[in-house]
Every structure is written in C-alpha cells, then in structure tokens.
Amino acid sequence: MQIFATFDYSTLLEVAITELEAHGISSIYAVPLDLRKEEPRLLDSMHRADGLSFIDKGMVLAFMFATIGASKGFVWTWGPVIWGLIGAGTGFALGVAINGLLYLRKRRKKRTAILKGKRGEVILVVTCDEDKAKIAADILWDHKALGLAKTK
Numbered sequence: 001m002q003i004f005a006t007f008d009y010s011t012l013l014e015v016a017i018t019e020l021e022a023h024g025i026s027s028i029y030a031v032p033l034d035l036r037k038e039e040p041r042l043l044d045s046m047h048r049a050d051g052l053s054f055i056d057k058g059m060v061l062a063f064m065f066a067t068i069g070a071s072k073g074f075v076w077t078w079g080p081v082i083w084g085l086i087g088a089g090t091g092f093a094l095g096v097a098i099n100g101l102l103y104l105r106k107r108r109k110k111r112t113a114i115l116k117g118k119r120g121e122v123i124l125v126v127t128c129d130e131d132k133a134k135i136a137a138d139i140l141w142d143h144k145a146l147g148l149a150k151t152k
Helices: 011-022 056-073 080-115 130-142
Strands: 002-008 027-032 121-127 147-151
Touching: 002 011, 002 130, 011 027, 011 121, 011 130, 056 080, 121 130, 130 147
Parallel strands: none
Antiparallel strands: 002 121, 002 147, 027 121
C-alpha cells in the first residue's frame, strides 16, 4: 500500500520520517516541490483564466456614478446623457484603479513572503503493508500533513 502526503517543509516533516522509521517503515520517498519563480500573467487568454478580474469593481462603480450623474444631469447644464457618460467613465476608471492598487499590494505581500524564506511543499510517498497503513496515516496526520491519499 502506498500513502501520499503533502507537507510544508519544516522540522515536523523530519520528525514524521523518523517516527515512521522507528515503527519499521523504511520505504519512504520525499520529493520537494519548487516554488514558482516567475510572476503569473496579468491578462488572461480566452482559454486560460485564473479568476482575477480588474473590471468588476469598475463596472459596479460605473453603474453607480452613471446613475448619480444622470439624475443630477437634469439640474446641471449639459444634461443627463452627458453627465451619465461622465459618471460612468469616472466610476469605471476609479474601480480599475482601486483593483490595480489592491493587486499591487497583494503581489508585494506575496513577494516579501517568498523573500523571507518561504519554502515549498514536500510530497512524501510511504510504501508499507496494509496492517501498518493506519499507523503511518496517524503519524502523518499528527505531524501536520496538509493532505493525505492512500492507494493499494
């Protein structure tokens, strides 16, 4: 039986491996994962989307500002249509700017976390008999495994 587990690279992983070896499980294989070195693309293609949108807040603010501009345009000199368009453009630009600033702030936090020494994850493959599988799974969960899968 094989047990696959993912861990953050830490001393708990080393302790888990040592404890597995103490219980007589010697077929252990650890594979460290590399961290992403390049930034993901800012703009998505039609077939690859990551769920990041820059225009969602812009559309909401464009609607709100256009409504306010059109209603106030009945009193102001240029009329409701022009003030509605001005409000829509202003709201859209403001929303995109807010999303851009939030994106830059989030990216800076991620970059500083990587520079502070954040390490990647490790995949641990344990091969053992079925009677020791429950013990191995309990040891891995006790040492803060992020996920676990068993195969026969």
